[in-house]
Amino acid sequence: MTTPHLVAVLAVEPVVGFDLTIPSMVLGSAANAAGEPLYDVRICGLGTTGIEATTGFTLIPHHGPELLARADTVIVPGTRIPGPRTQGVLPADLAAALRTIRPQARIVSICTGAFVLAAAGILDGRRATTHWSFADMFRSLYPRVRLDENLLFVQDENVWTAAGLAAGIDLCLHLIRTDHGSAAANRSARYCVVPPWREGGQSQFIDRQVPEPGVEGTAPTRLWALHHLDADLDLNSLAAHACMSVRTFTRRFKAETGMAPGAWVLQQRVRQARHLLEATDLGVDEVARKAGMGTAASLRHHMRSEVGVSPLAYRKTFRRA
Structure with a gap:
């Protein structure tokens, strides 16, 4: 039996609750043909005290930021943290935690988690996406990022970004597909009762005139x-x-x-x-x-x-x- 790929999901307060649960549900359900898990998904915070979510609950992570240094993949879900979201800067403790990520690790954001990666300089010069409704704000804060808000997710070498909310599901399924092939991704999609691949990009969801x-x-x-x-x-x-x-x-x-x-x-x-x-x-x-x-x-x-x-x-x- 091979050791499952270690995924650290970094909950940045206030974390978007829906985004936070996606990796655990989608990647956590991935298994090989023998039923053996392919990913070990763990949630961590900047500490191990309660982290407020935007959807009416507080979570207590089992791990602190030390998990980031061991992870094969680090995922930053959506967040409303004011520094990266409105000022283009990172709090010192968050910046220090992100610097511990191994160079060979894969780094992923879901929705407004892209603001955190951008504030850390991880997205400089890279193609990326985020929720379409925050695209103008993102561009004003991070002009060095090649943002494309029309896409559901973007891969630029080892850095992956997903658009808003449910696009995190699309990205996680594509991670499985990339790592282990379509059969494994399809099994997870069936378990989660979602399509294994959605057509088009998020531009189809942007507000526009009714036909x-x-x-x-x-x-x-x-x-x-x-x-x-x-x-x-x-x-x-x-x-x-x-x-x-x-x-x-x-x-x-x-x-x-x-x-x-x-x-x-x-x-x-x-x-x-x-x-x-x-x-x-x-x-x-x-x-x-x-x-x-x-x-x-x-x-x-x-x-x-x-x-x-x-x-x-x-x-x-x-x-x-």
């Missing part, structure tokens, strides 16, 4: 496209299936998914290719055809662009996992 009454959405066409990824899914054919003009379809599609139709189709094709590489023994040419990529060269190009590795390297990594 005109009587206009049918693009969901039926998206479902149809998912079953015909090997067909020619150009903009005209998608709009025709939805019985809309190209202009109306494009506008409605982006409002509902946060993505342009072409980018969405490519995302689904890459996802299908990844599934086929993980779950089948099909050759690269056949995977490319079934995923709608056309040729093995096109598949290799898009896999390297979207995932960062070749199809064969991806298969070797995730079939082994």
Whole structure:
């Protein structure tokens, strides 16, 4: 039996209660095919006294900040701590605790936990995300961070950031998928009764004008496209299936998914290719055809662009996992 990956969840007072529980529920439910746990998730604070949550309770962590120095992954959930949230500075005790994190450890934030990482300088020069409603404040405080509030989560080397609240679930599932493959992530998703992967980014949740009454959405066409990824899914054919003009379809599609139709189709094709590489023994040419990529060269190009590795390297990594 292998030693589970140690995850330290740092509760920064006042901590967002929902965010705090996500790693324990999602990563804590991850197990291998034999039922052995893959992660050891522990909650720590800057001390071991009570920590106030934003949702009406106080928690007493089992561990203090010394846990950070041992952790393989450190997760900072959302928080309303005033220094990082409004002034761009860290309290001395929090700064000292963060400096004990090992260089090789993975560092993760959920929602406004990104303010803590940014105040510590961890996000300087990196791509990151946070809850869309705090994006303007974040940019004003931390202009050196390459913020993209349209994404559910972002990975920049060993630093990962998730958008608001439930996007922490998406990120934790992706951590499992990255560490142990899709089968393990899917098992955790089923246990938590959530989808293993959500379409689009958080831009689909940003306040915007309500669509005109009587206009049918693009969901039926998206479902149809998912079953015909090997067909020619150009903009005209998608709009025709939805019985809309190209202009109306494009506008409605982006409002509902946060993505342009072409980018969405490519995302689904890459996802299908990844599934086929993980779950089948099909050759690269056949995977490319079934995923709608056309040729093995096109598949290799898009896999390297979207995932960062070749199809064969991806298969070797995730079939082994």
